[in-house]
Amino acid sequence: MSARQRGRGRGDRRRPRNRAAQGDSLVGQRLTLDIEDVAQGGHCVARHDGRVVFVRHSLPGERVVAEVTDGGTGSRFLRADAVEILTASPERRPSPCVYAGPGLCGGCDWQHTSARFGRELKTRVVREQLQRLAGIEWDGEVEAVPGDEEGQRWRTRVEFAATPRGRIGLRRHRSHDVVPVDDCLITVPEIAATGLLGEVVETGVTGVDVAVDSAGEVVAIDLPIRRSSSGGGSAAEDAAHRDPVPNVTETVHVAGRGDRDFAVSARGFWQVHPGAASTFVTEVLDRLRPQPGERVLDLYSGVGVFTAFLADAVGTDGRVLGLEGDARAVQDGQGNLAGLPQASLQRADIGRDGWQSAIDDGLDTVDLVVLDPPRTGAGREVIGEITARQPRAIAYVACDPAALARDLSYAADAGYGVTSLRAFDAFPMTHHVECIAILSRVGES
Numbered sequence: 001m002s003a004r005q006r007g008r009g010r011g012d013r014r015r016p017r018n019r020a021a022q023g024d025s026l027v028g029q030r031l032t033l034d035i036e037d038v039a040q041g042g043h044c045v046a047r048h049d050g051r052v053v054f055v056r057h058s059l060p061g062e063r064v065v066a067e068v069t070d071g072g073t074g075s076r077f078l079r080a081d082a083v084e085i086l087t088a089s090p091e092r093r094p095s096p097c098v099y100a101g102p103g104l105c106g107g108c109d110w111q112h113t114s115a116r117f118g119r120e121l122k123t124r125v126v127r128e129q130l131q132r133l134a135g136i137e138w139d140g141e142v143e144a145v146p147g148d149e150e151g152q153r154w155r156t157r158v159e160f161a162a163t164p165r166g167r168i169g170l171r172r173h174r175s176h177d178v179v180p181v182d183d184c185l186i187t188v189p190e191i192a193a194t195g196l197l198g199e200v201v202e203t204g205v206t207g208v209d210v211a212v213d214s215a216g217e218v219v220a221i222d223l224p225i226r227r228s229s230s231g232g233g234s235a236a237e238d239a240a241h242r243d244p245v246p247n248v249t250e251t252v253h254v255a256g257r258g259d260r261d262f263a264v265s266a267r268g269f270w271q272v273h274p275g276a277a278s279t280f281v282t283e284v285l286d287r288l289r290p291q292p293g294e295r296v297l298d299l300y301s302g303v304g305v306f307t308a309f310l311a312d313a314v315g316t317d318g319r320v321l322g323l324e325g326d327a328r329a330v331q332d333g334q335g336n337l338a339g340l341p342q343a344s345l346q347r348a349d350i351g352r353d354g355w356q357s358a359i360d361d362g363l364d365t366v367d368l369v370v371l372d373p374p375r376t377g378a379g380r381e382v383i384g385e386i387t388a389r390q391p392r393a394i395a396y397v398a399c400d401p402a403a404l405a406r407d408l409s410y411a412a413d414a415g416y417g418v419t420s421l422r423a424f425d426a427f428p429m430t431h432h433v434e435c436i437a438i439l440s441r442v443g444e445s
């Protein structure tokens, strides 16, 4: 066990201040700053005149000239981009991506360092969030997804945007502006091979959503401009809105448990790193050790990737109930579970009034829970509902370490402690990280 729980912290949810409270704008001002440590969100922290400055494109220990990008004389904190490096970190490298840098594409946060050091930065962030929000001392490290030490050419799903003139690109950081790109180094080679990047698409298209499945098949879907309810769009726009989004097939391999195929909408949720789904299913099954006959609840189940492998493990004497809010994912998931009579997938808006009845209708008892919520996490009510059913173990798959830490503190209130926690670099070069925490009743780990 690599995580230790120490008392409890709480999230600090202050409201953002309004424009007037920000005072006179400081945007464009240049400040010389000494960069301290990394912070959640893809930036590092510095201080100026007693105020925190979140500085992108910097690294801990550097001295930089930074240009303010957000904030004013009355702001609690400022945002800035490092535009000149006065003293470079030994971990700095020239960015291999020409679109990563101040004022450019907002997709990557850490192209100016190695994937290895990016993982070290994320390790510090996960440790800090767990310590501050849940009182947990974690001594683990963010691990590369097996086979991906370098962190380039991994992304299989991207929503590209189009400039008003139809050039394909990616959004600037915290902006709707589009930076035209001829390549994106974190996308799989199949995306560059489409020739889409560098292309001019029809105007009237706001972007192109691209998905590459496990077999390397590419699906590209034009994203039309949303029409107002009063109408006024072209026939092409009408057709694009009506066209059903096709499915792709994703194969998940889990050592010792074989391969399973999943149909999923080309615009639906699927892990964007090709090694992620296998890695996460393996970790969850290895830690939970589902037994024949057990009852399992899979919350935020998507198209049933955990549901299906769990169903294999509990066998026909067991039962697995997946709950998911997206109607298309539920429909696809039900198809993916064909041949597994012990598994079912139902639509439920988890956390909304009455959602618990779906559990009561589907499971008499709950031995295990898997939950894989969106970035906002599950929240106190959902954690309370799960722990009240007294499962022997819970696997929490989390894409936001702050939301995870907050929810772990709620679970601790209900008597569930962390018995293992691993973190994976499923989004190299960006600040995103995936954590998998296993919880059990305190005293029973």
Ligand SMILES: C[S@@+](CC[C@H](N)C(=O)[O-])C[C@H]1O[C@@H](n2cnc3c(N)ncnc32)[C@H](O)[C@@H]1O
Binding pocket: 269, 270, 271, 300, 301, 302, 303, 304, 305, 306, 323, 324, 325, 326, 329, 348, 349, 350, 351, 372, 373, 374
């Ligand atoms: C991070 S994804 C995980 C999906 C799945 N476990 C997987 O690995 O493919 C989160 C899922 O939660 C679903 N979701 C988000 N909010 C929800 C809610 N309130 N109730 C039910 N499902 C929700 C989303 O549609 C999405 O499929």
